[in-house]
Each structure stands twice: as structure tokens, then as C-alpha cells.
Amino acid sequence: MTEVKKELRGTVSYDEEGFRMSTPQAIARYKAERLKTKTVADLGAGIGIQALSFAEVSERVIAVEIDVERTESLRKNAETAGTKNLEIVLGDALDSEVVRKLGNVDAIHSDPSRKKGGESWNFTDLSPNPLEVIKQYRCDTFSFDLPALFPMELIPEEWEVEYVSLSGELKRIGTYLGGARRFQKSVVTLPSMERIIARKDLSRTVDVAQLPSKWIYDLDGSMYYSKMIPEFLKTFDGLSLLHQDRQKTLLTGEKLRSSSFLIRTYSVLDHAASINEVKSRLIEQGAGNVVLRFSIDPSQYYEERRNIGKGLEGTKTIYIFRFNSKYYLAERTGEADNSQKSTEG
Ligand SMILES: C[S@@+](CC[C@H](N)C(=O)[O-])C[C@H]1O[C@@H](n2cnc3c(N)ncnc32)[C@H](O)[C@@H]1O
Incomplete structure (x- = not known):
């Protein structure tokens, strides 16, 4: 329900x-x-x-x-x-x-x-x-x-x-x-x-970012299914498309943006080249809990999460993204806790 x-x-x-x-x-x-x-x-x-x-x-x-x-x-x-x-x-x-x-x-x-x-x-x-x-x-x-x-x-x-x-x-x-x-x-x-609102006059080509900048956003799935991501990006200047599939659409930008369509907002804290480096960075950031936001076999999600989060004694929940084989550590901003799902890959 x-x-x-x-x-x-x-x-x-x-x-x-x-x-x-x-x-x-x-x-x-x-x-x-x-x-x-x-x-x-x-x-x-x-x-x-x-x-x-x-x-x-x-x-x-x-x-x-x-x-x-x-x-x-x-x-x-x-x-x-x-x-x-x-x-x-x-x-x-x-x-x-x-x-x-x-x-x-x-x-x-x-x-x-x-x-x-x-x-x-x-x-x-x-x-x-x-x-x-x-x-x-x-x-x-x-x-x-x-x-x-x-x-x-x-x-x-x-x-x-x-x-x-x-x-x-x-x-x-x-x-x-x-x-x-x-x-x-x-x-x-x-x-x-x-x-x-959909616009027929708008070019369907959008700015694509290879790597995240300061902010990462989860975009409401309705934009993907309605094929209206170009309209959204046109309305919110300065945002680029970072990742898109049926499960999630991620945007990124240098400036903090606010919209009900941006259902989760993350501030990027650090990056790391390997999982071992991720672990050190997590300790430096004061992490106590991790959420993996990259594609991972669902049957391995919890084991991988336990492995990465082992021994963390801090208080923060850190979200880990992966783009072009690099890991990005981010913290979720307080507002717009609209969706219950926080464990998707
Ligand atoms: C999705 S529900 C509607 C829910 C409603 N909007 C609500 O807020 O509770 C669809 C309803 O249509 C009814 N229904 C299906 N075919 C029908 C028909 N040919 N004539 C009248 N009712 C029909 C079903 O019994 C069902 O209760």
C-alpha cells in the first residue's frame, strides 16, 4: 500500500x-x-x-x-x-x-x-x-x-x-x-x-555532464516517462543531465536549485578512485552509515554496503555515487525528503 x-x-x-x-x-x-x-x-x-x-x-x-x-x-x-x-x-x-x-x-x-x-x-x-x-x-x-x-x-x-x-x-x-x-x-x-509544460519549439538535445559538479539531484520519474527532461532543463538553467535510465534520472549543477521535481538533493563532498580510498574518505567525513547510489546487483547490495560501511563510527549518512569508474561521496540536504526509496542502485 x-x-x-x-x-x-x-x-x-x-x-x-x-x-x-x-x-x-x-x-x-x-x-x-x-x-x-x-x-x-x-x-x-x-x-x-x-x-x-x-x-x-x-x-x-x-x-x-x-x-x-x-x-x-x-x-x-x-x-x-x-x-x-x-x-x-x-x-x-x-x-x-x-x-x-x-x-x-x-x-x-x-x-x-x-x-x-x-x-x-x-x-x-x-x-x-x-x-x-x-x-x-x-x-x-x-x-x-x-x-x-x-x-x-x-x-x-x-x-x-x-x-x-x-x-x-x-x-x-x-x-x-x-x-x-x-x-x-x-x-x-x-x-x-x-x-x-511541453514545448514543441524546444531542441530535444540536452547538456550532458560526464561528472558531477557541486550538487546532484534526483529528478522526478515523471520527467523521464513524459519525455520532458529538455523542458525541465530549459526551465532550470545551469543543470545538466548526469545519468538517465528507467529507474532514475540524475542531474547536476554548480548552483543549489529548488523544485518539487528535484525530489532529492545531494551535496558532493569528495571523490575517490577506488573502494579502499572511499573507505578512508568516509572516515574523514565522519560517516556512520552509507547508501550506495550506483548500479549494483541487488543480491549483493547489502553485503557491499556492509563491507564499505564496516568500522565507521561517525554520525553522517553518506551517499556514494559512481561515474566513469570514480566514486563520489555526497550528503543529502535536509529538505524534500519526498521519496522513501534510499537503497536503489
Ligand atoms: C480504478 S477504480 C476507480 C477508483 C475511484 N476513482 C476512487 O477514487 O475510488 C475503477 C472502478 O471502475 C469500476 N468499473 C469497471 N468497469 C466498469 C463499468 N463498465 N461500469 C461501471 N464501473 C466499472 C470497477 O468496479 C472499479 O471500482
Whole structure:
């Protein structure tokens, strides 16, 4: 269970699957503001985290859900929240009877359920299928949540694409059509709502650094997956790309920069040519604990970490990076402790 949802446990009614699939509250609130209108329909409303947020800011909400147990949770959650402007419809959102029942609404939202564990997605993996929803419903404004790794090239050109990151973790792709459309493509991070907008005019070539300078940064994964690292680097002048793969993107620069997309910041303290030299430098730096930030076979990570950290009696946690066969010792700055992962290679 992700950290961001823990706060809801005990406060809402749910089945485990419904809870797992539910929209994190910060995203639900953000989305509700974006779609604020008179009547919103939420197709596949689950246990209702998103639908209840809609109800807080829009006049009327119709929540359609196919699963009986989940509609019961949704009803209880609405009752607990004292929500009076939410109607629940039990049924298949694509059933013509349900479509007829909904009638005219101002906006249609859907966060469809997804087949589990997939990396390569298609619209047919989603239920209700957004393409079918558009065919069935007459509405000017649609919004669909897609899995974070949904292939961008399958998303129709006229849809707005918004990568949504929460506390440094890419969570989903929000899409908007018609009246709700604002940008062509962007990345937004919550809760700060910092946004980087895609630019077609921008050269896709970026400054690449061979070695780190004074500061190293972990960049939010949403930039890599949205292919918007050039836009980010253009916005934050003076930063260069140090390393990039599916697991992590590292940037470096001479100046201290601050952005919610820079999820961890390290100050480089020293460097060393070999592991033996690393050990001496660690003692000099007053290290008591080490975190390895270079690629290493996961099965050997803890042994290697124990070996490097053996005999250290200081108090500092030192992060060790490796670039071009050289080791770099760095200390993490206090702020933006957004991500829980500190042991990745
Ligand atoms: C990802 S969950 C939605 C979670 C919701 N946004 C929340 O905040 O709790 C998707 C929901 O869609 C429902 N669903 C799937 N296909 C449906 C359909 N054709 N009609 C109505 N609901 C459907 C599933 O039962 C599931 O509860």
C-alpha cells in the first residue's frame, strides 16, 4: 500500500481491491478543482474517493459503479462525509440504459480499472474503455485517468495529456478533452502543483555532464516517462543531465536549485578512485552509515554496503555515487525528503 493512502485507512469504508484502486486524495482534490462544474458523472466510481471530492466542489455528482459491494462502500463513505449532492447508479457505464439514465451532464470523468501488473497498455485493457465512453455519451467535457505507463502514442492528438506525480512518484496520466483541455502536454507534481509544460519549439538535445559538479539531484520519474527532461532543463538553467535510465534520472549543477521535481538533493563532498580510498574518505567525513547510489546487483547490495560501511563510527549518512569508474561521496540536504526509496542502485 502506498504511503499516500495510509491516512485514509480507518476513515473510509472499502474492500481491499477498491481501496488499492482508489484515487489518492490529493489527486482527487486536484482533479475535482480542474473539473469543477454543475453536474459531473464519475464512471467507475469505486469506493468514491474521487466522486466525494467532486461533490465538494461541483453542484451535483452521479457516481456509476458496476460492483455491488463497492457501491455499498461508496454509499457509506458519502454518508460518513455528510455528502448530499451525490447520486449512486449501480450498473455498467456502457449499458445503454445507464447512458440514458444519466442524461445530460456537464463533465464526464472516468478512472477505469486496469488489468493487473501490465507494463504495456492499450485502451482495451481499461474498463470502462474510454474510447467506448466517448462513443456512448454526448458530452463536451471528458477526463480519463490512464495508467502511468500508458503509451503516449496511443493517446489521440487532441487530448490533453497530464502526467501526475505525487510526492515524487509518477501516479497516473490525466487526460482531458473538450472544455476541460488546457495544455497539450504537461507534468504536474502534487501537492505543490508545480507544472512544466511541453514545448514543441524546444531542441530535444540536452547538456550532458560526464561528472558531477557541486550538487546532484534526483529528478522526478515523471520527467523521464513524459519525455520532458529538455523542458525541465530549459526551465532550470545551469543543470545538466548526469545519468538517465528507467529507474532514475540524475542531474547536476554548480548552483543549489529548488523544485518539487528535484525530489532529492545531494551535496558532493569528495571523490575517490577506488573502494579502499572511499573507505578512508568516509572516515574523514565522519560517516556512520552509507547508501550506495550506483548500479549494483541487488543480491549483493547489502553485503557491499556492509563491507564499505564496516568500522565507521561517525554520525553522517553518506551517499556514494559512481561515474566513469570514480566514486563520489555526497550528503543529502535536509529538505524534500519526498521519496522513501534510499537503497536503489
Ligand atoms: C480504478 S477504480 C476507480 C477508483 C475511484 N476513482 C476512487 O477514487 O475510488 C475503477 C472502478 O471502475 C469500476 N468499473 C469497471 N468497469 C466498469 C463499468 N463498465 N461500469 C461501471 N464501473 C466499472 C470497477 O468496479 C472499479 O471500482
